[in-house]
Amino acid sequence: MNAADRPRAGQDRAHGTAVRPAVMAHMIPWFPDRERSFTIARALLDAGVGYLEVQFPYSDPTADGPAIQKACADALDAGFRVADGFEYLERLRAHRDVPIFLMSYAGLVYRRGVAEFVRRAADHGVTGLIVPDLPPGSDEGLYEAAQRYAISAVPVLVVTARQARIDAVAAVRPAYIYAALRSGITGRRTVIDSDSLAFLDRLRPIGAELMAGFGVQSAEQVQALAGHVETVVVGSAFVRVVEDVLSRRPAEAARHTDTLYEAVHAVARELVGS
Amino acid sequence: MQATHSVYHNYFGQFGGRYVAEVLRTPLDLLEEEFAEAMEDPGFQREFDTIADQFVGRPTPLLYAENTTREIGGAQLYIKMEGLAHTGAHKINNAVGQALLARRMGKTRIIAETGAGQHGVATAAVCAKLGLECRVYMGEIDIRRQKPNVFWMQMYGAEVVPVTSGSRTLKDAVNEALRDWAHSFPETHYVIGSALGPSPYPDMVREFQSVVGRETRQQVEAAGLEVAALVACVGGGSNAIGFFAPYLDQPEPRLVGVEAGGTGDQPGRHAARMGGLGTPGIVQGYKSLFLLDEDGQVQPTHSISAGLDYPGIGPQLASLGASGRVEFRRARDQQALDAVGRFARNEGVVFALESAHGGAAALQLAAELPPHQAVVVNMSGRGDKDLFIMAGELDRRAWREFLLSEGDRL
Ligand SMILES: Cc1ncc(COP(=O)(O)O)c(C=O)c1O
Numbered sequence: 191m192n193a194a195d196r197p198r199a200g201q202d203r204a205h206g207t208a209v210r211p212a213v214m215a216h217m218i219p220w221f222p223d224r225e226r227s228f229t230i231a232r233a234l235l236d237a238g239v240g241y242l243e244v245q246f247p248y249s250d251p252t253a254d255g256p257a258i259q260k261a262c263a264d265a266l267d268a269g270f271r272v273a274d275g276f277e278y279l280e281r282l283r284a285h286r287d288v289p290i291f292l293m294s295y296a297g298l299v300y301r302r303g304v305a306e307f308v309r310r311a312a313d314h315g316v317t318g319l320i321v322p323d324l325p326p327g328s329d330e331g332l333y334e335a336a337q338r339y340a341i342s343a344v345p346v347l348v349v350t351a352r353q354a355r356i357d358a359v360a361a362v363r364p365a366y367i368y369a370a371l372r373s374g375i376t377g378r379r380t381v382i383d384s385d386s387l388a389f390l391d392r393l394r395p396i397g398a399e400l401m402a403g404f405g406v407q408s409a410e411q412v413q414a415l416a417g418h419v420e421t422v423v424v425g426s427a428f429v430r431v432v433e434d435v436l437s438r439r440p441a442e443a444a445r446h447t448d449t450l451y452e453a454v455h456a457v458a459r460e461l462v463g464s
Numbered sequence: 465m466q467a468t469h470s471v472y473h474n475y476f477g478q479f480g481g482r483y484v485a486e487v488l489r490t491p492l493d494l495l496e497e498e499f500a501e502a503m504e505d506p507g508f509q510r511e512f513d514t515i516a517d518q519f520v521g522r523p524t525p526l527l528y529a530e531n532t533t534r535e536i537g538g539a540q541l542y543i544k545m546e547g548l549a550h551t552g553a554h555k556i557n558n559a560v561g562q563a564l565l566a567r568r569m570g571k572t573r574i575i576a577e578t579g580a581g582q583h584g585v586a587t588a589a590v591c592a593k594l595g596l597e598c599r600v601y602m603g604e605i606d607i608r609r610q611k612p613n614v615f616w617m618q619m620y621g622a623e624v625v626p627v628t629s630g631s632r633t634l635k636d637a638v639n640e641a642l643r644d645w646a647h648s649f650p651e652t653h654y655v656i657g658s659a660l661g662p663s664p665y666p667d668m669v670r671e672f673q674s675v676v677g678r679e680t681r682q683q684v685e686a687a688g689l690e691v692a693a694l695v696a697c698v699g700g701g702s703n704a705i706g707f708f709a710p711y712l713d714q715p716e717p718r719l720v721g722v723e724a725g726g727t728g729d730q731p732g733r734h735a736a737r738m739g740g741l742g743t744p745g746i747v748q749g750y751k752s753l754f755l756l757d758e759d760g761q762v763q764p765t766h767s768i769s770a771g772l773d774y775p776g777i778g779p780q781l782a783s784l785g786a787s788g789r790v791e792f793r794r795a796r797d798q799q800a801l802d803a804v805g806r807f808a809r810n811e812g813v814v815f816a817l818e819s820a821h822g823g824a825a826a827l828q829l830a831a832e833l834p835p836h837q838a839v840v841v842n843m844s845g846r847g848d849k850d851l852f853i854m855a856g857e858l859d860r861r862a863w864r865e866f867l868l869s870e871g872d873r874l
Contacts, residue, residue, distance in 0.1 A: 253487070259639075328481055
């Protein structure tokens with residue numbers, strides 16, 4: 191489904207029925223290893239998530255909390271390479287054709303040239319790129335390259351952003367905005383209150399599809415955002431489900447990928463609300 | 465490129481900048497403004513000078529290494545005794561400057577990362593003096609290597625938090641501190657310990673460390689020396705850039721930065737980013753030369769000294785290396801150890817292992833240059849903290865026996 195085909199959160203609200211936002215599920219290839227990370231992706235897709243945010247693991251993920259950082263370290267230990275990551279995206283798309291947002295850090299994106307990275311992402315069918323440490327204004331050509339290769343570079347805005355910053359980000363005319371619901375790093379739970387909603391409504395006039403995340407873990411939080419955003423991003427919550435399965439039932443998890451599949455699927459279904 | 469103030473560059477040639485997630489934009493913007501204002505404020509300068517005088521123990525002496533000079537028979541070798549500064553290294557200059565800035569901004573809490581522990585000890589001491597709460601992030605491996613400094617930080621009332629992620633050394637401590645700051649900045653200032661990180665840190669740390677260079681310049685001029693070269697070790701680059709600062713805009717003297725050659729040139733065995741081993745990258749908020757693999761993942765490093773094994777170099781030094789104004793050399797672990805012993809026996813001075821990398825290169829340079837010229841090496845730190853490493857190197861068996869007997873006694 192394209193951004194253009196999807197109903198707008200604002201429009202739904204006008205009809206008085208706040209439609210539950212789509213879920214963008216975050217996952218990390220090669221966490222905990224190549225095959226099981228594919229099992230996790232299958233579980234998420236089968237549960238009906240609207241988008242996948244695929245994070246290419248990086249050695250120094252400074253904007254991520256302990257859960258995602260450790261998962262990235264495990265993925266690197268399991269042998270993840272950037273070239274594998276792009277192949278993996280193809281495999282995901284063959285399983286189900288949902289839009290994929292590729293998230294990573296400047297460290298990987300800049301290494302062989304930002305434009306080259308963007309071109310590879312476009313070649314592998316990526317819908318959008320999220321690179322938190324290449325923000326508009328310090329983006330090393332990310333936004334220009336994204337336009338050239340017809341994919342979306344997705345800027346982040348934080349709930350504490352000053353209006354001048356919101357305006358500067360609006361000026362790059364983004365198709366999507368990743369709205370961080372609190373300052374800090376990923377992983378800690380966020381209370382969605384009137385401040386969060388007021389922030390999201392301030393972003394509405396930009397006309398971008400809003401993806402809200404940072405500390406969203408429950409169906410209630412997803413519901414609380416209905417009518418204010420098109421998409422809710424859930425990240426650390428899935429990493430924790432996986433960690434839980436691996437630690438509590440290591441022998442079982444090793445034998446049956448089913449255990450992992452079912453645990454992730456159940457949590458995703460609840461969030462998706464299907 | 466912004467240039468709101470003569471001390472604020474942001475970019476140095478192609479290096480530097482501020483590549484951070486949105487959460488860190490506000491604290492860095494505010495820091496940039498405050499830094500620029502403070503540098504123009506004579507009151508701030510006076511505060512800094514008073515503490516430098518009474519607490520840090522400035523000026524630190526310039527010592528003529530007479531016996532070593534005679535032994536070599538080349539250029540006169542001088543040692544800037546920065547290790548005599550309070551808490552044992554140049555790190556205190558920057559800690560004082562940033563803590564004063566934090567107080568000016570109304571912050572009540574300080575966080576810092578530390579590798580060798582010298583920056584942590586300096587920050588902890590300054591926080592004790594200024595009445596600020598202090599937390600120091602330190603990699604688990606560095607905690608083991610530099611245990612004495614952990615005790616000192618705790619003695620000053622700081623909380624030392626072990627970092628168990630990644631390589632469990634300095635860069636991982638930086639990551640942890642950045643994570644803390646991303647939500648704590650309303651009341652917290654992050655004191656980075658070297659001339660790196662997102663702007664304005666590289667400019668700010670250079671300014672606070674340039675007191676070393678200014679003093680040295682006065683001292684060599686007063687002594688009427690013809691200085692051929694200034695030599696400093698380079699981890700992130702704060703002691704080097706501070707030492708070189710007054711000479712950057714002129715072609716002379718030679719400025720020589722010395723990196724950790726470790727045990728060899730293979731990946732993982734050294735921490736030398738210059739001289740072709742590093743690649744341009746964006747890591748921890750700034751663009752510079754880093755030790756990276758083909759994908760851009762940060763590579764493991766090695767050095768006998770905990771303060772030099774950081775995989776990146778400060779952006780201004782990377783730029784000065786590219787322009788040729790600063791030359792870079794490497795000293796291997798063993799050369800640094802040898803230099804510690806030689807200066808101790810000849811001059812009665814024990815270099816920190818970090819500084820001894822500079823010392824080793826200075827010994828070589830002095831031998832290459834004529835007697836009417838002088839080579840000045842910055843002894844950025846004294847070696848007390850390295851007791852546990854040095855004693856083991858000197859006589860492993862005797863040291864082991866001593867440690868075991870102490871253990872029994874407890
Ligand atoms: C004594 C000493 N010298 C040098 C360094 C390296 O840092 P820089 O390159 O920033 O001076 C350290 C770092 O911990 C140190 O303790």
